[in-house]
Amino acid sequence: MSPWRIARLVAAKDLRIERRSHIITNQVLPFAALVMVLFAFALDNDDALTRVAPGLVWMATLFSLVVLVQRTFAVEAADNALDALVVAGVRPEGIFHGKAMALAAQLAVLEAVLLAAAMVLYRVELRGEGIALLAVTFVVATLGLAFVGTLYGGLAAGAKGRETLLPLLMLPVVAPVLIGATRATEAALGTNDATPSEGWPWIGLLALFAVLFGAGGTYAFGSLLDD
Amino acid sequence: MTPGPTSTTFTRWLGAAVLVGMVWLVVFGLVISPDDRVQGEGVRIMYVHVPSAWLAYLAFIVTGIASACYLIPRTRSLTWDRIAGASAEIGVLFMGITLVTGSMWGHLSWNTYWTWDSRLTTTAFLFITYIGYLAVRGLGGSLQQRAKRSAVIALIAVLEVPLVHFSVTLWRPLHQDESVAKGELENLMLFSLFVGIIAFTLLYVWLLLHRQRVMSMEDAVAERGLDAAIAERRSEVAR
Numbered sequence: 001m002s003p004w005r006i007a008r009l010v011a012a013k014d015l016r017i018e019r020r021s022h023i024i025t026n027q028v029l030p031f032a033a034l035v036m037v038l039f040a041f042a043l044d045n046d047d048a049l050t051r052v053a054p055g056l057v058w059m060a061t062l063f064s065l066v067v068l069v070q071r072t073f074a075v076e077a078a079d080n081a082l083d084a085l086v087v088a089g090v091r092p093e094g095i096f097h098g099k100a101m102a103l104a105a106q107l108a109v110l111e112a113v114l115l116a117a118a119m120v121l122y123r124v125e126l127r128g129e130g131i132a133l134l135a136v137t138f139v140v141a142t143l144g145l146a147f148v149g150t151l152y153g154g155l156a157a158g159a160k161g162r163e164t165l166l167p168l169l170m171l172p173v174v175a176p177v178l179i180g181a182t183r184a185t186e187a188a189l190g191t192n193d194a195t196p197s198e199g200w201p202w203i204g205l206l207a208l209f210a211v212l213f214g215a216g217g218t219y220a221f222g223s224l225l226d227d
Numbered sequence: 228m229t230p231g232p233t234s235t236t237f238t239r240w241l242g243a244a245v246l247v248g249m250v251w252l253v254v255f256g257l258v259i260s261p262d263d264r265v266q267g268e269g270v271r272i273m274y275v276h277v278p279s280a281w282l283a284y285l286a287f288i289v290t291g292i293a294s295a296c297y298l299i300p301r302t303r304s305l306t307w308d309r310i311a312g313a314s315a316e317i318g319v320l321f322m323g324i325t326l327v328t329g330s331m332w333g334h335l336s337w338n339t340y341w342t343w344d345s346r347l348t349t350t351a352f353l354f355i356t357y358i359g360y361l362a363v364r365g366l367g368g369s370l371q372q373r374a375k376r377s378a379v380i381a382l383i384a385v386l387e388v389p390l391v392h393f394s395v396t397l398w399r400p401l402h403q404d405e406s407v408a409k410g411e412l413e414n415l416m417l418f419s420l421f422v423g424i425i426a427f428t429l430l431y432v433w434l435l436l437h438r439q440r441v442m443s444m445e446d447a448v449a450e451r452g453l454d455a456a457i458a459e460r461r462s463e464v465a466r
Contacts, residue, residue, distance in 0.1 A: 155376060162366060169359045172352050220379045
């Protein structure tokens with residue numbers, strides 16, 4: 001079986017589990033929306049909220065990412081499913097890509113919801129000239145986050161006694177994504193008089209991050225699974 | 228390794244050299260080197276702050292190299308893992324000292340304990356990242372599992388070290404630019420700074436040797452504990 005086919009099967013399995021359990025839609029999305037509402041309580045200033053909205057959207061994404069990664073690996077904990085896959089001789093690269101793709105799909109839905117919430121709660125307005133930049137930002141950042149989440153999730157999530165380690169390990173690593181995605185989103189939305197042309201260099205950073213962790217994760221995921 | 232003192236003739240001589248180096252540094256740093264034209268006496272924090280920072284980088288790079296040596300099958304040995312762990316602990320210590328002394332110096336020269344300029348921000352991230360590395364080492368499991376997990380994390384984390392150093396050239400800086408590399412320090416201050424770096428490097432080696440030996444004894448005790456428990460269970464069954 002080619003790693004690509006394995007990846008598709010693993011991704012389909014994860015998404016099927018989500019479709020049947022509705023954990024993401026019933027628990028994680030409300031959590032993300034709640035975070036957005038709490039930001040509004042904390043900042044309590046409409047102008048400030050609209051100005052910092054890009055940052056808040058990506059912060060809420062990162063917090064939800066931690067929960068999503070926990071969930072992604074929690075579904076494997078029952079019956080030691082990951083060990084069974086490894087023992088069966090399934091190539092770890094395939095498992096890595098499959099879980100990363102499923103995580104990316106879930107993240108994409110989450111980010112769309114968060115963007116909609118920002119438009120409603122923080123009065124963010126989309127500009128025509130920034131749409132392309134915004135779309136590319138979301139795609140590339142999502143890929144990077146999915147790769148990092150799957151890699152660190154393999155290490156720190158799911159198993160008992162390790163859940164608290166995941167945010168500590170993962171959040172510093174995804175800081176470049178937070179910075180790059182926020183700056184690019186600001187450029188796309190025109191916050192603080194930024195223009196879309198200022199945002200494209202940040203896409204370079206996000207792309208580099210995604211490539212680095214895609215490659216690194218493919219290489220290292222197997223050794224982390226061999227627990 | 229048999230339990231006992233971790234010192235050898237070499238480390239005793241090294242320790243003496245460290246003490247001499249520190250006295251040398253105090254004399255040069257506090258007495259002989261001149262005041263700064265702008266900052267006055269406050270610049271003397273540099274003789275602790277800068278060596279601490281460079282030693283933290285060195286320690287984290289050693290952790291990265293040792294982790295790579297562990298992962299390569301031909302050179303795999305738990306000693307590399309212990310060197311990596313000991314070096315990271317010392318690196319975190321030195322990085323903490325850097326942040327605290329830097330904060331004090333910032334209050335003197337910029338009138339603020341903290342600012343989000345690129346060097347401070349990336350340094351704080353480096354600090355937190357290696358605290359995460361130490362947490363991974365504490366996850367439990369067999370020594371080989373610990374070694375493999377932390378080696379992977381260390382190789383990712385070491386990429387942040389050049390990021391921190393070059394952050395002042397890449398982004399908007401408040402922090403001092405790379406003064407030493409650009410030859411902007413006056414002779415006596417530069418000399419005192421190098422005295423500091425040598426003294427701190429000797430200290431780092433001394434700490435690393437001792438900590439690595441203590442770790443190997445801890446690992447031996449852990450393995451012996453497991454063997455003893457197995458033997459006990461076996462003797463229970465035999466009865």
